[in-house]
Amino acid sequence: MAGRLMMESGPITGPVVTDATAGETALRSPDLSGVPAKPNPAADELGGTFWRRFAFRRPLAALILQRLGLSVGLLFAVSLMIFGGIEALPGDFATTYLGQSATPQAVENIREDLGLDRPWSERYLSWLGGAVQGDFGTSWASRNSVSEQIGNRLGNSLFLAFFAALISVPLAVGLGMLAVQFRNRLPDKIINVISLAAISLPEFFIGYLLIMFFAVKWGVATFPATVYDSMGFTERLSAIALPVATLVLVVLAHMMRMTRAAILNVMSSAYVETAELKGLGTFRIIARHAAPNAVAPVINVIALNLAYLVVGVVVVEVVFVYPGMGQYMVDAVTVRDMPVVQACGLIFAAFYIFLNMAADILAILANPRLRHPR
């Protein structure tokens, strides 16, 4: 949810600045890491020179390799933080899980059974060992394989996120370009007001409004949006219609406004003026000349929103009774089901890291000037 809060409250230009700098740091870092202040001949011979040459000849591959390495390190840090966070939470699994109906004997049995009496470092390492091999262990509460359960839930989450993205991304970019073309005229104003209204309403409220009108009053939409294994594809699509609509409304405004701002920014530059003087039409200028140069910040915002569609939709899942990852993780946190929380945390982190990396790489592909830093 933190990402979501940042998007709503932060200045609209915030993410662009942050992410652009992040991209550039990443570009520069091969030099910084490969070349010590005082050249070390041995290191130069062995790895340094090779890496520098490689980074110069294949800047993109070097960038991707480097970001991958960084991502793995980040994931380890995240796993440690999640573990520490849960350790610091009040209450432990045995008492929380059994709740009011626990007896000291039952609590003791569970602790012993799960090895909760072992020191945390030992438990962390044994868990990590499994996770590296793709085995997230067994859920403490249900005693089922975590990997298996997550496979199911993640599938559901991705299914929802995919359709929300499929609709919202083209719509947002299109509307943004439309708003620029009709800048300060009626269509621009309408788009602005509607998107501001949508972004100002909390997502659960949008959800409830949609449920009230489409499910309860008019009875045209399916509710609840519960999906299950034996469900057909079209049935699934009809089940997710309302949550997808909610998500589209929630993320649309952010991407749309960023597209508009970024293109407007470019529109004031000299080459756009040249294009105007050449006598090109407004739409052609926007589509052919301005948009490609505005793509980097837009991609970053889209990546952020895509990540949100996967990891930040807990509230929407709860409101629509949709069995996704968010709901799964919340259930697990409530009873301190460590293996599940850690697995979910890692997967969420992996999504964020991957999407940010993809955004940086795409931004560089779109703007070759970024490939060779000064």
Next chain:
Amino acid sequence: MSDYKDYLARQVMLGKMNRREFLGRAAALGIAASTANTLFASSAAAQEPKRGGHLKLGLEGAAATDSRDPAKALSQFMFVVGRNWGDMLVESHPTTGEPVPALAESWEPSADAATWTFTIRKGVKFHDGKELTIDDVIKTLQRHTDEKSESGALGVMKSIKEIKADGDKLVLTLTEGNADLPLLLTDYHLIIQPNGGTDNPDAMIGTGPYKVASFEPGVRATFERNADDWRTDRGYVDSVELIAMNDATARIAALSSGQVHFINRVDPKTVNLLKKAPTVEILNTSGRGHYVFIMHCNTAPFDNNDLRMALKYAMDRETLVQRILGGYGKVGNDFPINDTYALFPEGIEQRAYDPDKAAFHYKKSGHSGPVLLRTSDVAFPGAVDAAVLYQASAKKAGIEIEVKREPGDGYWSNVWNVQPFSTSYWGGRPTQDQMYSTAYLSTADWNDTRFKRPDFDKILLEARSELDEAKRKDMYHTMAMMVRDEGGLILPMFNDFVNAAGKTVKGYVHDIGNDMSNGYVATRVWLDA
């Protein structure tokens, strides 16, 4: 008036009212005799259960962490799941709370109530076709009494010393006499499983009216009717679907749009809005659950009985029932028993809000300064509001209560049963003995009021093995008075179980045992399309 007419019709449907009584009441309403006759006939006809249909229930309380093993069932959702596929040895009567036969046909106690002989029903088949044997019963009970088990029934079962078969009868020997043993066996964890569930506790194979067709923890469970059910008076619908709906608004939307037939846990704040929907019926049942304010009798300043009395008189119970429960509940009298229990001690005066008496006791206690009350909305729905209302009513008696809102996360491990004055919730227990033994016996694990009285313990243990009901009732009266006038419990209200259903759902049984018709809702209702 039409509300009352519906009520009368419903009483007829439930078989609670005969023709003569119905006609009398209808006449009092000014309904013509001929109309009343027709009405009675149609209501009585509706009493005949219909078979068939697909029943959908939207229930709160499911989680991805739910376990298939009935020993580890904790949530409301799994409670209903278990009732659908399994049977216990004994069930409790929906309106009297007395034990009635289930998989045990009959039982016989020894004179000291320490040895019980059960006759196990014959010709009952498990869902996998295997016949129920006494061996399955013994293995099941052994699994739940094992010290190492994680069974939720372990506390209930630990008084069983020996489980054995005597020919085809089951003999249970207890460490001490217990007249309530059959009722203890109604515990929802104690589903009889093939071979006691020792091979595969998660198989969900039982003798219940429905077979499990699919189960996704925290999402959904579906059931098909068990064609070989040993009973004919249940399992009317062909298939059942339980959907996990933890959001209160989602449940209400699903019910009012007709997507589900039944929902549980209707929020008292919205129940009056929901009542206006023409297709919906509110089903509220008096229960044994109660909302409480807990003082530790052994911790200053609550070790002073005058202060405890002052705080008891400072509680405005009527207001709490109206504001916190929306009227769906009954006032409490500072002991954890109400008239839904068998052997309820009658004739105890209802304690009422009395600022003067509160001020008197408060002055006598010699205490000064604010009293710190810790609360959180996880203690019971509306607990924080209740604490603030209490603060206001106590202020009129000159008592200052400081309300501290604690985080809901970790409330049960860090505040309840730890801090000297807090809010909490108790679900009822099948018997008075069990309620007192769980929370008021000196050695009880969950003695959350730190009520430690050897004389109380003595009566409790005597009452446990007393088979003479009149004597037992007397003992329970004495115990209730002790808790009420000297204990650390402030019990302002017993909450009703508030559920709601579409009007096509018929035959709902208001079971005092527990919420959702004691979990049997799906096995007892039928659909009238």
